[in-house]
Amino acid sequence: xxxxxxxxxxxxxxxxxxxxxxxxxxxxxxxxxxxxxxxxxxxxxxxxxxxxxxxxxxxxxxxxxxxxxxxxxxxxxxxxxxxxxxxxxxxxxxxxxxxxxxxxxxxxxxxxxxxxxxxxxxxxxxxxxxxxxxxxxxxxxxxxxxxxxxxxxxxxxxxxxxxxxxxxxxxxxxxxxxxxxxxxxxxxxxxxxxxxxxxxxxxxxxxxxxxxxxxxxxxxxxxxxxxxxxxxxxxxxxxxxxxxxxxxxxxxxxxxxxxxxxxxxxxxxxxxx
Amino acid sequence: xxxxxxxxxxxxxxxxxxxxxxxxxxxxxxxxxxxxxxxxxxxxxxxxxxxxxxxxxxxxxxxxxxxxxxxxxxxxxxxxxxxxxxxxxxxxxxxxxxx
Numbered sequence: 337x338x339x340x341x342x343x344x345x346x347x348x349x350x351x352x353x354x355x356x357x358x359x360x361x362x363x364x365x366x367x368x369x370x371x372x373x374x375x376x377x378x379x380x381x382x383x384x385x386x387x388x389x390x391x392x393x394x395x396x397x398x399x400x401x402x403x404x405x406x407x408x409x410x411x412x413x414x415x416x417x418x419x420x421x422x423x424x425x426x427x428x429x430x431x432x433x434x435x436x437x438x439x440x441x442x443x444x445x446x447x448x449x450x451x452x453x454x455x456x457x458x459x460x461x462x463x464x465x466x467x468x469x470x471x472x473x474x475x476x477x478x479x480x481x482x483x484x485x486x487x488x489x490x491x492x493x494x495x496x497x498x499x500x501x502x503x504x505x506x507x508x509x510x511x512x513x514x515x516x517x518x519x520x521x522x523x524x525x526x527x528x529x530x531x532x533x534x535x536x537x538x539x540x541x542x543x544x545x546x547x548x549x550x551x552x553x554x555x556x557x558x559x560x561x562x563x564x565x566x567x568x569x570x571x572x573x574x575x576x577x578x579x580x581x582x583x584x585x586x587x588x589x590x591x592x593x594x595x596x597x598x599x600x601x602x603x604x605x606x607x608x609x
Numbered sequence: 610x611x612x613x614x615x616x617x618x619x620x621x622x623x624x625x626x627x628x629x630x631x632x633x634x635x636x637x638x639x640x641x642x643x644x645x646x647x648x649x650x651x652x653x654x655x656x657x658x659x660x661x662x663x664x665x666x667x668x669x670x671x672x673x674x675x676x677x678x679x680x681x682x683x684x685x686x687x688x689x690x691x692x693x694x695x696x697x698x699x700x701x702x703x704x705x706x707x708x
Contacts, residue, residue, distance in 0.1 A: 485669065
C-alpha cells in the first residue's frame with residue numbers, strides 16, 4: 337500500500353516564474369524558502385509519483401464540456417504552457433497506472449471524474465511542480481478542479497473529497513510512496529475591476545482555520561461568502577481537499593506573503609506525513 | 610442571442626492566436642466569420658473586443674483576463690476599462706472581517 341510521504345499546498349502565480357524579481361525581495365525570499373523546505377523534505381522522502389490538484393483555467397476544458405473534476409491519464413504531457421512560463425522543460429512524465437487507479441477507486445466511491453489522455457498541465461501545476469522537481473523526473477498525475485464556474489462544489493464537499501482521495505491513494509499497491517500536492521489561491525481577483533486587491537483578513541483567517549481539526553469554521557463557509565474574498569480565491573478548494581486527505585496530521589505554515597506585485601496572496605503549508 | 614456564443618467566439622479567438630505562429634495570428638473578424646449565433650450588440654462587442662461591454666454582458670472573467678493579457682493591458686488598466694461594471698456592495702458581511 338502506498339503512503340502519502342509528502343503533502344503540501346502552495347499558491348501559484350505566473351509571475352513567480354516569469355518575473356520573480358517583481359516582488360519585494362523579502363517577500364519572494366520568504367515564499368521561495370517555503371518551497372525550498374518542501375523540496376528538501378520531498379528529496380528525503382523520495383516519492384515515486386506526485387498527484388497534484390489545481391484549478392481549471394480554461395486550459396484543458398471549456399464551457400462546452402466542463403467537469404467538476406478531471407484526471408490526467410497520459411504517459412507523458414507536452415505542455416505548451418511551459419514555453420510562456422519560460423521553463424527549461426516542456427515534457428512531463430505521467431503515471432497512468434496510478435491515474436487509472438484513482439479514477440477507478442473514485443468511481444467506486446461515487447465520484448465520477450472526467451478522463452484526459454492529452455492534458456496540458458498549465459501554470460497552476462508547473463509553477464509548483466518545477467520548484468519541487470526542477471529536473472521534471474517525478475511522474476505526475478494532474479487533477480483539475482472547477483473552481484471558477486458556478487455551480488461549484490462547497491468547501492465541505494472539497495474536504496470530503498479530500499478524505500476520499502487520501503483513502504484512494506493509500507489503497508494503491510503499485511507504488512510505496514506518493515506525494516499529494518495542492519496548487520492555487522490564495523486570494524485573488526481574475527478579469528474583473530478589483531484585480532490586484534488582496535483580502536489579507538481572509539487569508540489569515542483561512543490559514544488559521546485550515547490548521548484546525550476538520551478545518552474549523554471553513555467547512556461551513558457557503559460559496560457566495562467565499563466569493564467575497566475574490567473570484568479566483570475558490571482555488572483554495574484544493575487546499576481544503578489536502579486537509580481532508582491529511583486529516584489527523586499536523587499542518588504547518590511555512591510562508592505567507594500577500595504579494596501585490598503578483599496580484600495574489602502567496603503561501604506554503606505542509607502536513608506532517 | 611446567447612452569452613455562451615459570445616464566450617465561445619472569444620475563447621476560439623484566444624486559442625487560435627495561441628496556436629498560430631508569430632505573425633500569423635488571426636484577428637477577431639476572421640474568427641467571428643467562422644459563424645457564431647450573435648445578435649448585433651454581441652457581434653459589435655466581440656468584433657471590437659470591447660472588454661467593458663463584454664464584461665457587463667456576463668463574459669466569464671477568465672476569458673476577460675485572457676483577452677486583457679493578449680491585448681497588453683496591465684492590472685492598473687482593469688478598473689478604468691471595466692469602470693461601468695464595478696461589483697455591487699457586499700451582499701453578505703464575510704465572517705473574517707473584524708469590523
